[in-house]
Amino acid sequence: MGENVIRLTEELVQPVLEDMNLELVDVEFKKEGKNWFLRVFVDKEDGVDIEECGYVSEQLSEKLDDVDPIEFPYFLEVASPGAERPLKNKQALQKHVGRRVHVKLYEPIDGDKEYEGDLKSFDNDVAEIEFRIKTKTKTVEIPYDKIAKARLAVSFN
Known part of the structure; x- marks a missing residue:
């Protein structure tokens, strides 16, 4: 229903x-x-x-x-969906390239099921997210079909 x-x-x-x-x-x-x-x-x-x-x-x-x-x-x-609006589809991800995002995955990539960072690109159904761990900047590529939930993230930098 x-x-x-x-x-x-x-x-x-x-x-x-x-x-x-x-x-x-x-x-x-x-x-x-x-x-x-x-x-x-x-x-x-x-x-x-x-x-x-x-x-x-x-x-x-x-x-x-x-x-x-x-x-x-x-x-x-x-x-209004607020500052941390959900990104419910591919078009929403494409529209928000360059913004900070938080994604939860159905299964781990490189040992993690959650990533927060800058959405650098969304091409060929793959989201590229740049994130920091302590002083290192890393990049992860996440296939769209592995994304359980995605939303914009507020940055306090």
Whole structure:
């Protein structure tokens, strides 16, 4: 059911986002405590403001009410993904070459399942990440199919 709700939400919100020149970053549908939350994360080059999120929420809420895919009470939230936004697909990785990223892998590469560093390139479905260990700079090449999760990372340098 959760995947169907996510897929339908993506379909319903896309026309609204296209009209506003916004990008769909992620959709989550999950239970926290006693409550269910449907969260839609949107963004654009210079960030989104609360009015834009409010407008998307109103438009999406109307569409969800018409289709009524969720048979129980839930909270709809539309927000910015924040500084550590998820990178959910190849296009997102390509778009963020040159930025600091954090990736978790399905299986270890060179003995590690997590890497954080600068995304130097994303070519032929391989992410090249430059990272530091103490005073040494190293590079790792990670095939896209080995990436379980990727997100932008905040750097405090």
